[in-house]
Amino acid sequence: MKSIDLDKIKAAWKNEKAFESFKLSEADIQGFLGKRSKDISQLFRTGLFMDLVLKSLVGISLIGILVIFRENLNLILVVSAILLGLLGAIRYQWRMMGKIPEGNIPDPVIRTSLENKILFYHRHYKKALYVGALSNSLLILSGMLYYFYFKYGEIRPFQWDDYLVFGATMVLGFVIGAFVQIKQLNFQIKQLESCLKEIDEETISTITLRDQRNKKRRMIFIVLLALVCGLLLLAYFIFR
Amino acid sequence: MIHERTHQHFLELIHKHQSIIHKICFVYSNNRPDREDLQQEIILQLWKSFPSFQESSAFSTWMYRVALNTAINQTRRPGLLIDTSSSPEIPYDPSDSYQLSEEIQILFRAISKLKKVERAIVLLWLEERSYEEIAEAIGITVKNVSVKLVRIRSRLAELISKFQ
Numbered sequence: 001m002k003s004i005d006l007d008k009i010k011a012a013w014k015n016e017k018a019f020e021s022f023k024l025s026e027a028d029i030q031g032f033l034g035k036r037s038k039d040i041s042q043l044f045r046t047g048l049f050m051d052l053v054l055k056s057l058v059g060i061s062l063i064g065i066l067v068i069f070r071e072n073l074n075l076i077l078v079v080s081a082i083l084l085g086l087l088g089a090i091r092y093q094w095r096m097m098g099k100i101p102e103g104n105i106p107d108p109v110i111r112t113s114l115e116n117k118i119l120f121y122h123r124h125y126k127k128a129l130y131v132g133a134l135s136n137s138l139l140i141l142s143g144m145l146y147y148f149y150f151k152y153g154e155i156r157p158f159q160w161d162d163y164l165v166f167g168a169t170m171v172l173g174f175v176i177g178a179f180v181q182i183k184q185l186n187f188q189i190k191q192l193e194s195c196l197k198e199i200d201e202e203t204i205s206t207i208t209l210r211d212q213r214n215k216k217r218r219m220i221f222i223v224l225l226a227l228v229c230g231l232l233l234l235a236y237f238i239f240r
Numbered sequence: 241m242i243h244e245r246t247h248q249h250f251l252e253l254i255h256k257h258q259s260i261i262h263k264i265c266f267v268y269s270n271n272r273p274d275r276e277d278l279q280q281e282i283i284l285q286l287w288k289s290f291p292s293f294q295e296s297s298a299f300s301t302w303m304y305r306v307a308l309n310t311a312i313n314q315t316r317r318p319g320l321l322i323d324t325s326s327s328p329e330i331p332y333d334p335s336d337s338y339q340l341s342e343e344i345q346i347l348f349r350a351i352s353k354l355k356k357v358e359r360a361i362v363l364l365w366l367e368e369r370s371y372e373e374i375a376e377a378i379g380i381t382v383k384n385v386s387v388k389l390v391r392i393r394s395r396l397a398e399l400i401s402k403f404q
Contacts, residue, residue: 200384
């Protein structure tokens with residue numbers, strides 16, 4: 001192996017004239033300012049915003065259900081309860097948007113910026129993804145009720161297999177919605193975690209990571225349990 | 241009026257110090273499209289962070305910190321059907337670096353084999369930043385910088401020797 005004089009390379013770096021030849025004009029720079037950021041914080045923000053829009057649309061469609069089935073007291077009670085829950089979820093997602101870390105403000109330290117993003121994702125954003133995935137189930141529920149209205153003009157009594165099909169569709173909507181987003185974000189967060197690990201192995205202690213994993217498992221279990229109970233309760237009130 | 245003045249001031253500063261952006265883009269991207277994406281992201285983040293820039297510190301120092309932070313925080317998105325458990329390395333493509341001297345092209349090829357934070361440390365070392373400045377930018381101790389640099393320099397020399 002040849003012996004390399006790094007100080008000579010450092011001098012060559014200092015004297016490299018080509019760096020000055022890659023010139024962007026002020027107009028080019030101006031052009032970049034109008035583009036969209038691809039930073040992960042922006043990804044969090046866009047995800048939350050899209051979910052807020054979807055939840056609002058679901059809310060409007062559920063209000064429509066209240067108007068259409070205004071004679072059906074049981075349905076009104078159930079849909080009103082869902083709407084209240086939806087409002088809570090919208091408030092939660094809205095507040096979450098304010099917590100998204102801005103990496104470069106005021107003076108960026110690489111380790112702090114990485115820590116902030118990773119911890120935000122594990123502590124807050126994953127919960128927000130589960131809350132977000134509920135929009136899918138509610139969208140399916142709302143679509144189902146509109147389907148009944150337009151096809152039959154009423155909600156017809158369910159057989160056991162109807163419960164199974166509609167219940168499974170709603171649960172699937174939730175699971176797929178959460179799974180796809182978590183899979184995608186995990187892929188990106190892992191890249192940030194490997195940088196943090198590179199800077200300092202002790203930055204996020206093993207204990208903290210284990211706690212985060214346990215909290216995540218508990219959260220998935222609680223949300224799934226709540227969803228199944230909600231579905232059963234809803235079905236009972238509507239079709240008893 | 242104030243906004244317009246700030247905007248113009250920003251454009252002038254970036255125009256003047258843009259070589260920093262180009263160097264970082266060469267260090268962190270292995271091909272032209274990635275370099276252009278990173279260039280755009282860095283300029284965007286610099287603009288977003290510009291209100292926090294304090295004139296008491298050197299603009300180039302602040303610019304290095306924001307730009308490096310942006311480059312390190314850049315993540316690749318998973319493809320629709322790819323295995324997300326691993327992240328394959330993108331090979332170094334020198335097609336648009338023909339203007340650079342051969343020595344520097346080899347240096348960039350060697351740097352492309354280093355990890356992200358190692359690249360930041362090498363870049364700041366090449367730019368003759370003090371150990372204190374490097375430590376502050378990364379968020380580690382000066383002693384840690386010194387230990388890391390010994391290891392990184394040795395690895396870099398090994399890689400350059402291999403590519404020469």
